[in-house]
Amino acid sequence: MAGKLTIMRRIDFCAGHRLLRHGGKCEFFHGHNYKADFYISGELTDPVGRLIDFAQLKQLFKGWLDEHWDHGFLLSAEDENGLAAIRMVSPTKYFVLPYNPTAENMARYLLEEVCPKLLAGTGLKATRVVVWETDETCCEARADES
DSSP states (O other), X not given: OOSOEEEEEEEEEEEEEOOTTOOSGGGSOEEEEEEEEEEEEESOOOTTSOSSOHHHHHHHHHHHHHHHTTTEEEEETTOHHXXXXXXXXXXXXXXXXXXXXXXXXXXXXXXXXXXXXXHTTTTOEEEEEEEESSSSOEEEEEOOOO
């Protein structure tokens, strides 16, 4: 069979963040029960008929999220005050993003930085990542198809 196939794996994680220069309540430390939907595309299936085993996707993406973001705080590299505060807590877990940890930037980071590394050597590509901050709000980052 020829043609492009796309599968999706959803991963749940919990993380805290704050939005630097937000000007509203999201500038305070707070957290969310996030969901991240990873859309993976390819053309070749294995002898079973899969692009990749869903369990393997879970291991890759949940493994990365558990290690780096789950039950940690996401902060901007520019957030000197927030970083100083979080570093005073022991034990602590935090992840520094090159930009504000909005749903938009989290989706972009996962798509552009994390997915290519995790999928290296599989022949598969992440074509979009959706980060759900709440049940009503999300952001979708899409790969350039050109």
